Amino acid sequence: MIIIKTKEQIDTIREGCKNLATVLYKVGEKVAPGISTKDLDIYAEQLIREMGDIPAFLNYRPEGASSPFPASLCISVNDEVVHGIPNKNKILKEGDIVSLDLGTKHKGLFTDMAITVPVGKVSPENLKLMQTTEQALQVGIDAARAGNTVGDIGYAIESYVRGQKERKYGIVEVLAGHGVGIAIHEDPFIPNFGKQGKGEKLVPGMIVALEPMLNLGTKNVTIDDDDWTFRTRDRKNSAHFEHTILITEGEAEILTKI
Numbered sequence: 078m079i080i081i082k083t084k085e086q087i088d089t090i091r092e093g094c095k096n097l098a099t100v101l102y103k104v105g106e107k108v109a110p111g112i113s114t115k116d117l118d119i120y121a122e123q124l125i126r127e128m129g130d131i132p133a134f135l136n137y138r139p140e141g142a143s144s145p146f147p148a149s150l151c152i153s154v155n156d157e158v159v160h161g162i163p164n165k166n167k168i169l170k171e172g173d174i175v176s177l178d179l180g181t182k183h184k185g186l187f188t189d190m191a192i193t194v195p196v197g198k199v200s201p202e203n204l205k206l207m208q209t210t211e212q213a214l215q216v217g218i219d220a221a222r223a224g225n226t227v228g229d230i231g232y233a234i235e236s237y238v239r240g241q242k243e244r245k246y247g248i249v250e251v252l253a254g255h256g257v258g259i260a261i262h263e264d265p266f267i268p269n270f271g272k273q274g275k276g277e278k279l280v281p282g283m284i285v286a287l288e289p290m291l292n293l294g295t296k297n298v299t300i301d302d303d304d305w306t307f308r309t310r311d312r313k314n315s316a317h318f319e320h321t322i323l324i325t326e327g328e329a330e331i332l333t334k335i
């Protein structure tokens with residue numbers, strides 16, 4: 078069931094999203110060769126709690142999961158797509174790309190956002206992968222207007238990615254955007270591919286998280302023995318960008334923007 082948010086809920090989620098974006102960009106600035114992913118997680122949790130918010134992913138256990146997520150920040154390095162678990166022995170090195178995915182609970186309501194950042198200087202193909210993924214998110218946001226559908230968002234993202242000349246990027250299909258706010262994952266499910274005019278209609282007051290994940294190679298992914306970490310099947314790199322947005326009569330409002 079799609080939940081349309083009240084004005085009060087929207088105001089609270091907007092406030093929470095500003096906090097989240099502030100935290101996530103600060104964590105992004107900490108990314109450098111030599112730092113462990115556990116250190117980034119500790120820093121993120123500290124910043125969230127300083128703002129009076131709660132890390133939403135910590136101990137989050139979706140239906141069917143064998144264990145709760147053991148950290149605040151999902152940190153996915155290189156061929157890891159999403160849900161990488163922070164580890165003190167996992168040290169970032171020059172040339173890596175790192176996806177940081179963070180959710181919070183602010184005054185009882187949820188927010189969600191992700192960015193992929195370079196560690197020092199990265200290769201041109203990795204840079205292009207990150208830029209294309211971020212732009213794919215923007216294209217999705219541009220299509221997220223009242224009157225359009227979930228399929229229009231997926232179609233816009235897929236068409237943009239397919240139009241890239243330099244490479245046939247893999248669009249991850251098993252993971253998707255989603256409604257957010259009252260819960261961390263709500264309806265509708267928003268794939269990063271689709272058909273124009275298909276799926277649920279977008280209406281003002283819906284709050285959704287859009288989150289394309291693009292791979293340098295295959296779209297197919299595997300899950301590690303930890304039951305959390307999604308990784309590309311061919312072990313080529315992956316990037317991920319996500320914003321929480323509000324559907325309005327006109328252009329969507331990016332809530333996780335500062």
Ligand code: MG
Pocket residue numbers: 189190254255286288319
């Ligand atoms: Mg999400």
